[in-house]
Amino acid sequence: MEALDIPLARFVLLYLLLLLPLYLLRRLKLGLGREVLISVVRMSVQLFLVGIYLKYIFAINSLLLNLLWIMVIMVVANLNILKKAGLAVRKLFWPSLAGVVCGTLIVLGVFLFLVVRPTPLYDARYLIPLAGMLLGNCMNGNILSLERFYSGLRKNEATFLSYLLMGATLKEAVHPFMREAIRTSLAPTIATMMTIGIVSLPGMMTGQILGGSFPLVAIKYQIMIMIGIFASLVLSMVTSLYLSLPFAFDRMLMLRSEIFAGKKKG
Template structure:
């Protein structure tokens, strides 16, 4: 079954739908025209470019180019995580990259090599979207984990120092904040799995059904991707927080002021 294409005039009609929320927001006195305009424009341009690139990537289906695309996605995610978590890139770029690269590659490789098993293990049609979906969710988790952890440490500086004075090692003293940060990072994924199919139909499954897949196949892919998202988010946040401690603290276990990006 072929998916129905949306012709350009109908795409223009679709953009017209944005006028309704824009009008309502304006009536409420929320002057967001500029933000809405920029966001819709950015989304359209970025997705159009990705569309062209993916078309070319799928046709070429070269393992090196596929790998390069994943590397670019990892680098963009790396910088995005640190910027949104309010941490200085120069201190954490390497550890965050290691954490997300290891977790994404581990989950994606597990899924592709052992579960889906396409004829070509590097098949762009599988590797690129699956890695992208896992990475997107992993990114959110890492932003939450890093932001929560370092905010809690700064807010509870005296409590952390008290733990050190009571004989705790650095790892023992940060443990309460570490656990809270990991919990906050993986909670949305756990809640998402618990309500999946009841509250909403997941995007990937909907896309596959629209693309002509059997619902049962789409369901199995959705379960596979959720398990991988859960695994990679948990792995990446734990590795990232643990590795970040080395850069974040001085030799006397005191949080270094200069690692926090005060502009954010």
């Protein structure tokens, strides 16, 4: 069983559905119209390009090409993390990338080599969507944790300094800030796991069911993904935060102001 294809004429109808929310936003004078249009255009173009690209990548299915694709999306995700977290790419590119790579590859390895075991193990049909899903979540979590951690330290410099004066090592002094950042960043994922399946059917599961998989198979994949997301989030956050410390603090153990992106946020 395959999902029903949507004919082009009817597909265009979807865009007409946007007119209603756009009208409401306009009436409320929210000034979001331009932003919404740009985001819809970007979303459509990006997805079409990826669709075309994936078609070839699935057909070719070469280890090297697949790995190259994953590397590219990890770098893009990393740039996005730092940009959204208001941090200087020049200063924190490597530690943050290390977190992304570590969180994604370890979990992906477990998925492909131990749990799913597709043939070949690097089968693009599994590797690419799984990597994308892990990275997407990893990205959002890392944006939150890095932003919370470093803005918390910047705002509470006196408290941080008082820890150093109480004899704390750098790790001890940043620990309360790290705990807070990780806790906040994990909250949405934990909340999702609490309610998943009751209110919403997650996107991937819906996709698989529409694509003709048995619900029980789709559920197994979904549970795998949720556990994977959680594991990769924690791995990447902890790795990025710890590895960024030597880049973010000077020899007096004070936070370097250069790690923040030039433009002040909000």
